[in-house]
Structure formats: C-alpha cells, structure tokens
Amino acid sequence: MRRIAKSIVATAFVASALSAEGSIVAAKIGNDVKPAQLKSSDKLWSKAKESExxxxxxxxxxxxxxxxxxxxxxxxxxxAKVAALYNDKCIAFRITWPDGTQSIQDGTASDKYPDGFAVQIATNFEDAKKLPYIGMGSEGRPVLVHLNKAVTKHYEPNGNKDVALQVNRDNTNAFGDDLKKFDGDVANAAKTHYMRSFISEGFRSMTEIKDDSSKFNMTMDYDTKGKAWSGTLGRPLSDANIDLSKAGAVPVAFAVWDGEKMGRDGLKLLSTWIAVDLDGKKGNEELVKELTEAPKGNAESGKANVEAMCTSCHTLSKEKVAAMPYMAPNLSNIGGYSTAAYLAESIADPSAVVVPGYNRNAHKNFAWYNVDDKGNRTSTMPPMMTDKAMIDDAVAYLKTLKAEVEK
Amino acid sequence: MSKRQLAMVMDLNKCIGCQTCTVACKTQWTNRNGREYMYWNNVETYPGDGYPKKWMELGGGFDAAGDLQEGIIPNIEADYGIPWDYNYDSLAEQNLIGNKADKDGYGVHGAEKAGLRPNVEPTWGPNWDEDEGKGNFPSDNYFFYLPRICNHCTNPGCLSACPRDAIFKREEDGVVLVDLDRCQGYRYCIAGCPYKKIYFNPKISKSEKCILCFPRIEQGLPPACAQQCVGRIRFVGFLDDEESQVYKLVKKYKVALPLRSDYGTQPNIYYIPPTEAPAKFDAEGRIIEGSQRIPMEELETLFGQEVHEVVKTLKGEMEKRKKTGESEILDLLISYKHSEMFRLDNNYYQEVAKAKGAHPLAPIDDRYVKGKNTTEITHFKAHA
Known part of the structure; x- marks a missing residue:
C-alpha cells in the first residue's frame, strides 16, 4: 500500500514537472520533415505546445x-514563448519574444545594434547537477551556441581573396557595363544573414565554428503589429560537436538582444537552463527533475546568511551593493538564470566552475581567480559554507534574486 | 607586457599640419571597404574638439586604482564626420552654382538646376575646427597641431575591454592588433580606448585600428605616416635600443612625453611638447617681451607635470646651442637623416619570423634596418 502511494506521488510530481517553468516538451514529427527548413509561420508548429x-x-x-x-x-x-519539434534526425525551436522596436544593423552606423537571439545547448549533460555555466559554458563543460542577428548586407572577411571587390567603385578603372558587373560582383560577395555557431567554455573563450561541422538554419521575423520577434533554429540531432540522438531530454538556454538598448554580447536577456523533453523518448529524467524542482531550503534563513557572508564581494540587488563591486559576479539576477545545482556547487566548491569574469587586465586588483603554471584556475572565493542545510537555504534565497517580469 | 616595444616620437614644434601623414595612411590602409570614415592617423588642431569630436570627454582608460572606465561610442555622422561626395556631372554641364535638387537629393529643392553640391549636408568632419585654436587674434590667439595615431599602449584600454579576447599585443614589438577572426563587432574596445583610436568598420561589422604599418616594418620600411612626414617630425625605433633616437629622446634626455598618460594606458607614442610660439601682443600691437602664447596649463593637460621639466630642458638646450654651437638634443631634433631617425632592427624581425616557422621576408630598403640586433645583415652591410 505504501509503495502504491509513493508511486502516485511520483507520477503526480512528474506530471506537474512537465508543465512547470523550466521545461519544454518537444513534439515528435514525421521523419520526412526537415526542421532545418521550418519557418516561424509553418503550420507544423501547431503540433508543439508553447511554453513560457x-x-x-x-x-x-x-x-x-x-x-x-x-x-x-x-x-x-x-x-518568451518557446516551441520545440523533433524527429529522428533533427530538432527545431521557435522562440517568440516581445520587442517594441525592430532594430536592424544596416552597415552604415558605428553606434547602431541589431536585435538578435541565441540558443545554447550543453554538449554534455550526463550529470544533471553539473551542467555548464549558463553564461556560455565553463572550463571542461562546453556549450554550443547558435546565434542570429538582424542585419542587412555585410562583408565580413571571408578568405575568398576577393580583395579587388573591396575598393570603392570610384577607385576602379571600370566604366559602363564593366562597372555594372563590378557592382554585381560586390553585391554577390555580401552576406545578408548572420547565422553563426560557436563552441564555448566560458565567455571570452567563445570561438566560431568555421569548419562546416555545424550545419543549421536560423530565421528571424518581426511582427510589426504584435511587436514581437519570432526566431527559429533547426539543426541535426547529432553532428561533430554534439550528440543528442540518445537523449530523452536536453538542456537548452535562450538569450535575446535588444538593438534599441544597444544590446550585444553581455547586454542581453537570458534564460536559465531549460529541460527540453523529447516527447516519447526515454532518458534524462533526472535532468527534467533537476531543472523543474523548486528549491528545498528556507529562503528566509538563507537571506540572513548570504547577506552576512557574501556582500563584501557580491552585489545582491540595487540596494545591497558589494563593498568591492569588481571583485565577484553581481548576483542580482542570479536566481533568474542560474540553476539550483550550480549555485549549490559554487558555494561548496567555488573553483568547480570559475566564471572568467572581466578581462583580467580591466580590473587588475580584483582578480576573480588565480591561474597556476598549468593554466588551472582557482577561484579567489574560499568555500564559505559546508553545512548542507545551510547551503540549501542559501540556494533557496539566491533563487529569489531576479528582476521582475515586464508587463 | 611585450618582450620589446616599438615606439614613435613626434616633435610638435615641427608639425606644420600639412596632413601628408594622414593622406599617406589613408591611401595605404583606409580608403576602402568600410574604412572610409576612419583616420588611423589624423592631425588635429589643439586646442580644439579633435577627432572624433571631443574625444577627450568620451571616457575609457583607467582610473588611479587601475579599473577600466566606462566610455561612449561615437556616432559616424555627428562625431567622426562622413566622407561626402559631389555630383561631378554638374562640372561637365558647366553648372557650378545652380540650386535645383536632382533625383539623388543634390542641391536645393525648388531651384532650376543642380550645381556642384555635396551629396549630404556635412555637420562635422576631421579638421572641422582646423586652425581655430583659442584666444583673440592677433593679440594672444594660439594653437598647435597634434598628430595622433594609435598609442600601442603597454596597458591598452581596448584590449582590456574586449569580452572576446580578440585584441592582442604582439610579443615581439608590442604592436596592438585586432584578430578579425575573433572580433564580433561588440565595440566595447571603442568605449575602452581613451584616445578613440580604434574604429568600428560597419561594412564588415568588426573593429579596426592603426597597425603601426607592421607589414612595412617587418620589411625594413618605417610606417607610412613617418616616412612621408615632410617635416621629419617622427622618429621610430625600439625603446630598448640605446642607439635609437627614440630611446635617446624618451629615456636618455627625457624630452619626449606620452599624451594623456593620466588615462593609465601607458601609451608608447611620445611627443616633444611645443615650446616655440610667438610672443603675445599688447593693445597697440607691440610685442610683450617674455610672454608665452601657449599656456603651460594646456601642455600640462596633455603631457602632465613633467612637461615643465621638458620645456626647461629644451629652452636650456637652445641657449646652449646659441652659446656653444653644441647640443646633441637639438641635433637629434633637427633630424638630419631618415636613416638615423628610423631603426627597425630587421635581423630581429627575421629571427622572429624564423622562430614562428614563417618565411622571413627580405628587407625592401637597406637604410632603416639597423637596430640592437642588426649591425650587419645577410643581404648587405648596414650603413655605418
């Protein structure tokens, strides 16, 4: 009898977990569909349930x-509203987020920035408690980032030896038809999309994949009436960089940039790790549980401890600013984008994940970490708490540190 | 910090603001492909707003504690000035003064015919305030020219601001470069550089800057701005090469100072401060003996307290020269020969190339190849 009660509780938990914040269900579609070609308006998206x-x-x-x-x-x-689809070969996401202004970088200004979005996938998530750091991964825990930005024609260096096309038309010797041909060749050399994928083990280490090993497609469409962007990503379940073919659930995170607010790089909004549950596939139940479970600790007592022990280096909010603001990560939104497991790990063992932080040259007197001869990074933060209950309480409090939602 | 540091000294007493350096740089590097608005080398009138407009007020650099400061990214139209063009067809029509607007917007709407007009209404550009300076003409007005390139700082603000580690300082000679492969066009470097000498190329969406003509230097040619300078105001050499005139001016005689060293980036372009200006005139137009047209406070702003000592030394040397006919400092500043002003240590670059496994390139010119590690080179004997 007791056993049955337990299993009922467990089932109830799983059911609620799937609809809770922190998970998305990817709907299975036929293998004839190539998600890489799905546009945001495709009817197939109606098969997927949108999650917030x-x-x-x-x-x-x-x-x-x-x-x-x-x-x-x-x-x-x-x-943002996110929908996901998958079949045996591919996986696709559609993210719709509100943005009052459509900002497109048109290649003429030095101080205009594009709207954009990115989808980040952990390359290894066997241990649900040791996911990569949310901000573009961490050492030994790489992530794959797919990035798209709203740009018009641009001419990034391409190694195609088309330097003759880089001069201004006035500086060519061409006239008439030759000049028209020159203009045409220049136009052909332009790129009109900005889809990129990166491998990263912590911000600053982010490196673009340029060897064609990452094949994917992204689109971005602006709804001028609804004032929202809709972006899609379609990619194979497996390629040289990542293998999702055996996964039952995958940790994915999303970020968006607002060009109107000069958004790029760190000036962005980002989500925490979200478990994308591949509907009908088994495995990685731990991951879903980990990312959807509410923190167990007592936030009230956590607050007292964190405020007493952490605020000389960490800023907790606009009111609770660190005594040394450059010394450590600002935690005022940490509850929004960090997982409970990451927070617990970092409190107990600060060097397990070392956030690269500022360029070490930018604030030399406030090194977040030290590097030994072999390149190993040791966090400047000592392990502050060892007691399990105390850490749980601190995590429960830290999970409450986040900006309120825009209405 | 790099192993060695290549540096430049510019003698502001001799700069005549002819912009030959600017044009040398522009035709070599920035007349194409999104760089049209950039001046890696510019000569501005000081006091003045400079280029980009009011660059000294745009932030960046480090405070006394060594923390990188916030900065502002200038706007192309308002702060740099866009290169405008003309409707040259009107020349063929011999119509220079017509006022009609054509389909491209040249000229003024409502007039009969378009004359020679810029295609945009320019509101700012490099040298917009050329020769304006400060004070009242002719009694006490003053200005001098301030040529500026990237300072190839020992502690670069641009490098420190880059969140992608796309900017690096070359180990062999301290030249600061952008790795265009890593650059993602975030532009924090522009905010971080207190001299605003790194620019955003909107066409390729990446940052670009003065490269100290390293491809020329590696082959024994001085940077284009320095070689073309008609006043021979620019010296180029390694700071650790005691035979170089750069070393002598900066380290031995200490008459060359970095620009705005208070920004904390440890710049490696040095200036001989301007000491020579006509005296002021009184209300009747008579010379006020012993008056100083360029206020020392202006020089202090640019070069710090040390400028007092430097001006004293330079004035002293001039007196000495008048009396004895001797002065090594003035002999250096006269810059008799290019071959003495540039010491580019070609054997060193050849060794660096070999160590990197690259094919060392033969020097193009044998006049500037001498240096700490180059007394003789394999191709020909360096001039004594």
Whole structure:
C-alpha cells in the first residue's frame, strides 16, 4: 500500500514537472520533415505546445559602454514563448519574444545594434547537477551556441581573396557595363544573414565554428503589429560537436538582444537552463527533475546568511551593493538564470566552475581567480559554507534574486 | 607586457599640419571597404574638439586604482564626420552654382538646376575646427597641431575591454592588433580606448585600428605616416635600443612625453611638447617681451607635470646651442637623416619570423634596418 502511494506521488510530481517553468516538451514529427527548413509561420508548429520561458537581464558583469549601461539599467525580465519539434534526425525551436522596436544593423552606423537571439545547448549533460555555466559554458563543460542577428548586407572577411571587390567603385578603372558587373560582383560577395555557431567554455573563450561541422538554419521575423520577434533554429540531432540522438531530454538556454538598448554580447536577456523533453523518448529524467524542482531550503534563513557572508564581494540587488563591486559576479539576477545545482556547487566548491569574469587586465586588483603554471584556475572565493542545510537555504534565497517580469 | 616595444616620437614644434601623414595612411590602409570614415592617423588642431569630436570627454582608460572606465561610442555622422561626395556631372554641364535638387537629393529643392553640391549636408568632419585654436587674434590667439595615431599602449584600454579576447599585443614589438577572426563587432574596445583610436568598420561589422604599418616594418620600411612626414617630425625605433633616437629622446634626455598618460594606458607614442610660439601682443600691437602664447596649463593637460621639466630642458638646450654651437638634443631634433631617425632592427624581425616557422621576408630598403640586433645583415652591410 505504501509503495502504491509513493508511486502516485511520483507520477503526480512528474506530471506537474512537465508543465512547470523550466521545461519544454518537444513534439515528435514525421521523419520526412526537415526542421532545418521550418519557418516561424509553418503550420507544423501547431503540433508543439508553447511554453513560457522567462529571460532575465544579464547583470553578472557590467560592460564598459556608458550609454549601453544607462539604457539597460532598469531592465526587467521578459517572457518568451518557446516551441520545440523533433524527429529522428533533427530538432527545431521557435522562440517568440516581445520587442517594441525592430532594430536592424544596416552597415552604415558605428553606434547602431541589431536585435538578435541565441540558443545554447550543453554538449554534455550526463550529470544533471553539473551542467555548464549558463553564461556560455565553463572550463571542461562546453556549450554550443547558435546565434542570429538582424542585419542587412555585410562583408565580413571571408578568405575568398576577393580583395579587388573591396575598393570603392570610384577607385576602379571600370566604366559602363564593366562597372555594372563590378557592382554585381560586390553585391554577390555580401552576406545578408548572420547565422553563426560557436563552441564555448566560458565567455571570452567563445570561438566560431568555421569548419562546416555545424550545419543549421536560423530565421528571424518581426511582427510589426504584435511587436514581437519570432526566431527559429533547426539543426541535426547529432553532428561533430554534439550528440543528442540518445537523449530523452536536453538542456537548452535562450538569450535575446535588444538593438534599441544597444544590446550585444553581455547586454542581453537570458534564460536559465531549460529541460527540453523529447516527447516519447526515454532518458534524462533526472535532468527534467533537476531543472523543474523548486528549491528545498528556507529562503528566509538563507537571506540572513548570504547577506552576512557574501556582500563584501557580491552585489545582491540595487540596494545591497558589494563593498568591492569588481571583485565577484553581481548576483542580482542570479536566481533568474542560474540553476539550483550550480549555485549549490559554487558555494561548496567555488573553483568547480570559475566564471572568467572581466578581462583580467580591466580590473587588475580584483582578480576573480588565480591561474597556476598549468593554466588551472582557482577561484579567489574560499568555500564559505559546508553545512548542507545551510547551503540549501542559501540556494533557496539566491533563487529569489531576479528582476521582475515586464508587463 | 611585450618582450620589446616599438615606439614613435613626434616633435610638435615641427608639425606644420600639412596632413601628408594622414593622406599617406589613408591611401595605404583606409580608403576602402568600410574604412572610409576612419583616420588611423589624423592631425588635429589643439586646442580644439579633435577627432572624433571631443574625444577627450568620451571616457575609457583607467582610473588611479587601475579599473577600466566606462566610455561612449561615437556616432559616424555627428562625431567622426562622413566622407561626402559631389555630383561631378554638374562640372561637365558647366553648372557650378545652380540650386535645383536632382533625383539623388543634390542641391536645393525648388531651384532650376543642380550645381556642384555635396551629396549630404556635412555637420562635422576631421579638421572641422582646423586652425581655430583659442584666444583673440592677433593679440594672444594660439594653437598647435597634434598628430595622433594609435598609442600601442603597454596597458591598452581596448584590449582590456574586449569580452572576446580578440585584441592582442604582439610579443615581439608590442604592436596592438585586432584578430578579425575573433572580433564580433561588440565595440566595447571603442568605449575602452581613451584616445578613440580604434574604429568600428560597419561594412564588415568588426573593429579596426592603426597597425603601426607592421607589414612595412617587418620589411625594413618605417610606417607610412613617418616616412612621408615632410617635416621629419617622427622618429621610430625600439625603446630598448640605446642607439635609437627614440630611446635617446624618451629615456636618455627625457624630452619626449606620452599624451594623456593620466588615462593609465601607458601609451608608447611620445611627443616633444611645443615650446616655440610667438610672443603675445599688447593693445597697440607691440610685442610683450617674455610672454608665452601657449599656456603651460594646456601642455600640462596633455603631457602632465613633467612637461615643465621638458620645456626647461629644451629652452636650456637652445641657449646652449646659441652659446656653444653644441647640443646633441637639438641635433637629434633637427633630424638630419631618415636613416638615423628610423631603426627597425630587421635581423630581429627575421629571427622572429624564423622562430614562428614563417618565411622571413627580405628587407625592401637597406637604410632603416639597423637596430640592437642588426649591425650587419645577410643581404648587405648596414650603413655605418
């Protein structure tokens, strides 16, 4: 009898977990469909249930752009709607997020920025408690990032030896038809999309994949009436960088940039790790549980401890600013984009994941970590808490640190 | 910090603001492919707003504690100035003063015919305030020219601001470069550089900057701005090469100072501060003996407290020269020969190339190849 009761509780838990914030169900579609070709308006998306994903302002580190910082100082969280589809070969996401202005980088200004979005996937998630750091992975825990931005024609260096096309038309010797041909060749050399994928083990280490080993497709469409972007990503379940073919659930995170607010790089909104449950596939139940479970600790007592022990280095909110603001990650949105497991791990063993932080040259007197001869990084933070209950309480409190949602 | 540091000294007493350096740089590097608005080398009138407009007020650099400061990214139209063009067809029509707007917007709407007009209404550009300076003409007005390139700082603000580690300082000679493969066009480097000498190329969506003409230097040619300078105001050499005139001016005689060293980036372009200006005139137009047209406070702003000592040394040397006919400092500043002003240590670069497994390139010119590691080179004997 007791056993039955237990299993009922467990089932109830799983059912509620699937609809809770922190997970998305990817609907299975036929193998004839190539998700890489799905546009945001495709009817197939109606098969997938849209889930809400909250995107929080990145405040871990402050960038050095004065106007950008001012534009983003009062950022609130946004709610995006995410749908996912998969079949035996591919997986696809559609993310729709509100954005009052359509910002497109058109290749003429030095101070205009595009809207954009990114989808981040952990390359290894066997241990659900040791996912990569949310901000573009961490050492030994790489992530794959697919990025798209709203740009018009641009001419990034391409190694195609088309330097003759880089001169201005006035500087060519061409006239008449030759000049028309020159203009045509220049137009052909332009790129009109900005789809990129990166491998990253912590921000700053992010490196673009340029060897064609990452084949994917992204689209971005702006709904001028609804004032929202809709972006899609379609990619194979497996390629040289990542293998999702055996997974039952996959940790995915989303980020969006607002060009109007000079968003790029760290000036963005991002989600925490979201478990994308591949409907009908078994495996990785632990991951779903880990990412959807509410923290167990007592946030009240956690608050007292964290405020007493952490605020000399960590900023907790606009009111609770660190005594040394450059010394450590700003935690004012940490509850929005960090997982409970990451927080617990970092409190108990600060060097397990070392956030690269600022360029070490930018704030030399506030090194977040030390590097030994072999390149091993040791966090400057000592292990502050060892007691399990105390850590749980701190995590419960830290999970409450996040911006409110924009209405 | 790099193993060695290549540096440049510019003698502001001799700069005549002819912009030959600017044009040399522009035709070599920035007249194409999204760089049209950039001046890696510019010569601005000081006091003045400079280029980009009011660059000294745009932030960046480090505070006294060594923390990188926030900065502002300038706007192309308002702060740099866009290169405008003309409707040259009107020349063929011999119509220079017509006022009609054509289909492309040249000229003024409502007039009969378009004359020679810029295609945009320019509101700012490099040298917009050329020769304006400060004070009242002719009694006490003053200005001097300030040529500026990237300072190839020992502690670069741009490098420190880059969240992608796309900017690096070359180990062999301290030249600061952008790795265009890593650059994602975030532009924090522009906010971080207090001199605003790194630019965003909107066409390729990446940052670009002065490269100290390293492809020329590696082959024994001085940077284009320095070689073309008609006033021979620019010296180029390694700071650890005691035979180089750069070393002598910066380290031995200490008459060359970095620009705005208070920004904390440890710049490696040095200036001989301007000491020579006509005296002021009184209300009747008579010379006020012993008056100083360029206020020392202006020089202090640019070069710090050390400028007092430097001006004293330079004035002293001039007196000495008048009396004895001797002065090594003035002999250096006269810059008799290019071959003495540039010491590019070609054997060193050849060794660096070999160590990297690259094919060392033969020097193009034998006049500037001498250096700490180059007394003789394999191709020909360096001039004594």
């Amino acid at each position: 994903v909250t995107l929080y302002p990145q405040t871990t580190i402050k960038m050095n752009d004065k106007k950008g910082n001012a534009a983003n100082a009062e950022n609130k969280a946004k709610v």
